[in-house]
Amino acid sequence: MYTRRVQYYETDMMGIAHHANYVHWMEEARIDFMDQIGYPYRRMEAEGVMSPVRAVSIQYKKPCTFGDEIAIFVSVEAFNGVVMTIRYEMTNEDSLICEARSEHVFVNREGRLVRMKRDMPEFCDIIEGLLKSDGH
Amino acid sequence: MYTRRVQYYETDMMGIAHHANYVHWMEEARIDFMDQIGYPYRRMEAEGVMSPVRAVSIQYKKPCTFGDEIAIFVSVEAFNGVVMTIRYEMTNEDSLICEARSEHVFVNREGRLVRMKRDMPEFCDIIEGLLKSDGH
Amino acid sequence: MYTRRVQYYETDMMGIAHHANYVHWMEEARIDFMDQIGYPYRRMEAEGVMSPVRAVSIQYKKPCTFGDEIAIFVSVEAFNGVVMTIRYEMTNEDSLICEARSEHVFVNREGRLVRMKRDMPEFCDIIEGLLKSDGH
Amino acid sequence: MYTRRVQYYETDMMGIAHHANYVHWMEEARIDFMDQIGYPYRRMEAEGVMSPVRAVSIQYKKPCTFGDEIAIFVSVEAFNGVVMTIRYEMTNEDSLICEARSEHVFVNREGRLVRMKRDMPEFCDIIEGLLKSDGH
Numbered sequence: 242m243y244t245r246r247v248q249y250y251e252t253d254m255m256g257i258a259h260h261a262n263y264v265h266w267m268e269e270a271r272i273d274f275m276d277q278i279g280y281p282y283r284r285m286e287a288e289g290v291m292s293p294v295r296a297v298s299i300q301y302k303k304p305c306t307f308g309d310e311i312a313i314f315v316s317v318e319a320f321n322g323v324v325m326t327i328r329y330e331m332t333n334e335d336s337l338i339c340e341a342r343s344e345h346v347f348v349n350r351e352g353r354l355v356r357m358k359r360d361m362p363e364f365c366d367i368i369e370g371l372l373k374s375d376g377h
Numbered sequence: 378m379y380t381r382r383v384q385y386y387e388t389d390m391m392g393i394a395h396h397a398n399y400v401h402w403m404e405e406a407r408i409d410f411m412d413q414i415g416y417p418y419r420r421m422e423a424e425g426v427m428s429p430v431r432a433v434s435i436q437y438k439k440p441c442t443f444g445d446e447i448a449i450f451v452s453v454e455a456f457n458g459v460v461m462t463i464r465y466e467m468t469n470e471d472s473l474i475c476e477a478r479s480e481h482v483f484v485n486r487e488g489r490l491v492r493m494k495r496d497m498p499e500f501c502d503i504i505e506g507l508l509k510s511d512g513h
Numbered sequence: 514m515y516t517r518r519v520q521y522y523e524t525d526m527m528g529i530a531h532h533a534n535y536v537h538w539m540e541e542a543r544i545d546f547m548d549q550i551g552y553p554y555r556r557m558e559a560e561g562v563m564s565p566v567r568a569v570s571i572q573y574k575k576p577c578t579f580g581d582e583i584a585i586f587v588s589v590e591a592f593n594g595v596v597m598t599i600r601y602e603m604t605n606e607d608s609l610i611c612e613a614r615s616e617h618v619f620v621n622r623e624g625r626l627v628r629m630k631r632d633m634p635e636f637c638d639i640i641e642g643l644l645k646s647d648g649h
Numbered sequence: 650m651y652t653r654r655v656q657y658y659e660t661d662m663m664g665i666a667h668h669a670n671y672v673h674w675m676e677e678a679r680i681d682f683m684d685q686i687g688y689p690y691r692r693m694e695a696e697g698v699m700s701p702v703r704a705v706s707i708q709y710k711k712p713c714t715f716g717d718e719i720a721i722f723v724s725v726e727a728f729n730g731v732v733m734t735i736r737y738e739m740t741n742e743d744s745l746i747c748e749a750r751s752e753h754v755f756v757n758r759e760g761r762l763v764r765m766k767r768d769m770p771e772f773c774d775i776i777e778g779l780l781k782s783d784g785h
Contacts, residue, residue, distance in 0.1 A: 248537065248540065248541055248544075249540055249544060249554070249661060249662070249667075250536075250537050250540055250661060250667050250669055252661050252662035253657060253658060253660050253661065253662070254657070254660035254661070254662070254664045254665075254714070254715060255427055255429065256662045257429075257662075259657075259658050260400065260429075260430045260433065261397060261398075261400035261401055261404070261658055264396065264397035264400055264522075265397055265520065265522050268397070268520065268521055268522055269520055272520075272521060281580075282521070282580075283579070283580050291391055293391065293393075293396075293437070293440070294396045294437060295436070295437055296434070296435060296436045296437065297396065297433075297434070297435050298432070298433070298434035298435070299432060299433050299434070300431070300432045301429070301430060301431055301432065304429070306662070307555070307662060308553075308554075308555050384673065384676065384677055384680075385525060385526070385531075385676055385680060385690070386525060386531050386533055386672075386673050386676055388525050388526035389521060389522060389524050389525065389526070390521070390524035390525070390526070390528045390529075390578070390579060392526045393526075395521075395522050397522055400658075401656065401658050404656065404657055404658055405656055408656075408657060417716075418657070418716075419715070419716050442526070443526060443691070444689075444690075444691050527699055527701065529701075532672065532701075532702045532705065533669060533672035533673055533676070534669075536668065536669035536672055537669055540669070563663055565663065565665075565668075565709070565712070566668045566709060567708070567709055568706070568707060568708045568709065569668065569705075569706070569707050570704070570705070570706035570707070571704060571705050571706070572703070572704045573701070573702060573703055573704065576701070
């Protein structure tokens with residue numbers, strides 16, 4: 242779980258956190274998640290692999306605002322060796338405020354898809370271990 | 378159609394526009410679209426109606442970067458009197474780089490759903506006219 | 514002292530944190546500072562007082578990038594009952610990366626300057642206490 | 650002169666454009682200015698020269714908000730072959746809302762200062778021509 246306080250500069254004239262910021266929060270939580278599972282994003286980049294975002298989808302359930310402390314629960318929903326789907330649940334004082342997903346591919350410095358099972362076996366093992374323990 | 382140059386501050390260390398910015402571009406294009414159809418967002422707010430975003434989904438097809446001029450085509454995909462779904466196609470030099478959708482509801486200053494057909498008939502007529510002319 | 518990790522979305526195509534983000538970090542550190550001194554910004558807003566920024570100045574000494582943990586030291590440099598000047602020093606692994614200042618005024622909901630000594634005596638006492646203990 | 654509409658996502662809960670955005674607007678206006686004087690930033694980067702920001706200072710005179718069309722007047726205030734100082738005046742319906750400055754140095758891909766007069770003579774000529782015509 243990653244926690245994160247809503248900043249003043251993230252609010253808009255409706256008095257709530259502007260909806261674009263949630264994409265930032267997803268990234269923060271995802272990078273923290275990579276740290277937690279023992280494969281920091283910096284290590285991946287050092288190995289010449291980047292994981293651009295192929296898609297995001299976000300459902301806003303309830304607004305939040307300046308000073309709120311948001312908890313973000315991250316899990317791997319699917320991984321087929323090419324695309325990894327991450328799922329996010331955000332809560333504010335135990336109340337669900339947002340559900341989201343992001344899809345990621347893995348490319349080398351030339352922008353070509355990396356053959357993950359061959360070139361990144363340790364990463365694949367970690368992700369598949371997580372999927373199994375979640376009952377996928 | 379709304380056009381928009383990618384700014385330097387919108388790039389990230391991958392050398393491309395960071396994916397969170399597309400949510401900003403959708404908003405810019407949507408607000409421009411409201412101006413085009415004759416119902417500026419400012420008018421709606423002056424009438425006490427706000428349209429918070431209920432959901433967004435974005436598919437990134439190709440990256441773009443600093444200096445690129447992005448064209449954004451906006452259309453209304455659906456409107457049932459409560460939820461309006463907007464669709465976006467973004468191109469860079471005629472090449473499709475992004476498809477996206479956003480869903481909006483309409484609330485008054487107390488945060489209650491507005492009965493659009495009763496309270497905002499002119500807006501509903503415009504949107505329904507657009508849907509008909511698009512063959513929906 | 515407030516600490517803060519540089520986010521991926523804060524980098525630009527030069528591979529460093531984009532200079533505009535430092536204004537966000539100043540705000541985060543300032544709001545944390547208000548919490549520390551016992552006068553949270555939310556309390557001030559609840560009392561009908563807002564403190565818009567009148568000026569900022571920033572000197573960038575060294576770049577920082579994704580994953581760096583920035584420490585921000587905040588102090589009150591001056592307060593004359595109308596304008597408060599805040600000073601910031603940012604370090605990355607004990608190396609100074611940025612010096613900055615911001616100036617704030619205090620207005621009520623109508624946008625008029627608040628007579629701080631009369632209307633916000635507790636706040637003024639706290640700030641003047643800080644200035645004295647810093648030898649001003 | 651560069652013009653720019655304030656976006657909804659740039660407002661904050663005070664109902665005005667958040668002060669951090671002005672740094673973005675300065676950059677937009679500066680890049681447009683480089684296009685106008687015939688030395689686009691992209692050309693400079695293609696020549697292996699980047700111009701990181703060494704300092705910014707901003708004085709906020711009046712707030713602006715969503716939908717306002719801001720005009721930004723850019724001029725070169727000083728250039729000594731190492732540091733270039735740019736000045737900005739922003740107006741909203743002919744009313745001055747902001748004065749700002751930024752300082753830039755010029756570095757190569759290794760991060761070393763470029764000897765501008767030797768390596769970028771055409772750029773230096775353009776900037777010095779501007780300074781002369783402004784009576785500096």
